[in-house]
Amino acid sequence: MFFFPLSYYDSTLLFAPPTHTNTSMASRSPRLLSLTRRAFSSSSSQPHRVSLVQGASRGIGLEFVKQLLEKNDKGHVVATCRNPNESTGLNDLKDRFSDRLQILPLDLTVESSIQASALSIKEKYGHLNLLVNASGILSIPEVLQPETTLNKLEKSSLMLAYEVNAVGPILVIKHMWPLLKVGGGIGTERSPAVVASLSARVASIGDNRLGGWHSYRSSKTALLTVSKTVSLEFARKKDPIVCILLHPGTVDTDLSKPFQRNVPKEKLFSKEFSVQKLLHVINNVKSHDNGKFFAWDGQEIPW
Numbered sequence: 001m002f003f004f005p006l007s008y009y010d011s012t013l014l015f016a017p018p019t020h021t022n023t024s025m026a027s028r029s030p031r032l033l034s035l036t037r038r039a040f041s042s043s044s045s046q047p048h049r050v051s052l053v054q055g056a057s058r059g060i061g062l063e064f065v066k067q068l069l070e071k072n073d074k075g076h077v078v079a080t081c082r083n084p085n086e087s088t089g090l091n092d093l094k095d096r097f098s099d100r101l102q103i104l105p106l107d108l109t110v111e112s113s114i115q116a117s118a119l120s121i122k123e124k125y126g127h128l129n130l131l132v133n134a135s136g137i138l139s140i141p142e143v144l145q146p147e148t149t150l151n152k153l154e155k156s157s158l159m160l161a162y163e164v165n166a167v168g169p170i171l172v173i174k175h176m177w178p179l180l181k182v183g184g185g186i187g188t189e190r191s192p193a194v195v196a197s198l199s200a201r202v203a204s205i206g207d208n209r210l211g212g213w214h215s216y217r218s219s220k221t222a223l224l225t226v227s228k229t230v231s232l233e234f235a236r237k238k239d240p241i242v243c244i245l246l247h248p249g250t251v252d253t254d255l256s257k258p259f260q261r262n263v264p265k266e267k268l269f270s271k272e273f274s275v276q277k278l279l280h281v282i283n284n285v286k287s288h289d290n291g292k293f294f295a296w297d298g299q300e301i302p303w
Helices: 030-044 059-071 088-096 111-124 155-183 214-236 271-284
Strands: 050-054 076-081 101-105 130-133 193-198 241-247 293-295
Touching: 050 059, 050 155, 059 076, 059 088, 059 130, 059 271, 076 088, 076 111, 088 101, 101 111, 111 155, 130 155, 155 193, 155 214, 155 241, 193 214, 193 271, 214 241, 241 271
Parallel strands: 050 076, 050 130, 076 101, 130 193, 193 241, 241 293
Antiparallel strands: none
């Protein structure tokens, strides 16, 4: 999980006609030859499935990376986080899956880093089949705490929660959109492409019975709203992408640890269990699920 922030694929190959009719492929530029091979290869073989997990340094995000690699021995995974060198878990997975795991730096609060990641993925793979937005921020000691009363609400807390929980993820979708359009149209195992953003049941306006937690709750509600709006644009433009939101349940991670005291044992899930269930939801969504909000068990949550 992402905790404390520091701070189209639509390429066209243009071939100039040769000046001599006997010009060979070898005499063409290396760049042109490379592009030609890539175009021929992509048209004559089945591309591998590529998944991106944003917010992959630990917690649910890291577990998504692990299970995606273990469950599909031909699939490729791109894992992003703010400081890859500091994620022991990701680097351990890199040792095990060196040919199928790419780790990229991405800071949700710096849009240029999101753009750079999209460019790297485009250059290496050319498409995406799955995007998982796994980042989330709930509390930071002496910086951000869930507000039990309106009197404790501060502008800085709201802005930080919105930046990480809503603004960053929607910018990731924006910059990965062209790659997802390609990934959803190349006949892969699961078509269309899927965008799955982790929200929380507390983000539901219809399910809000307790109040409180203003910054976290409202920022995750904002994520619901922008994701729903994006899903409508995908549908209107007939893009082969399904955009959904997911509630993972209360999972035993660093994010939830300070707030587990009153959670019944049977309702506190392991990362392994939650991600297994969420991947089942992701792998079974259909085009008519575009814009929906699902719990870990596949039940639809009211907005």
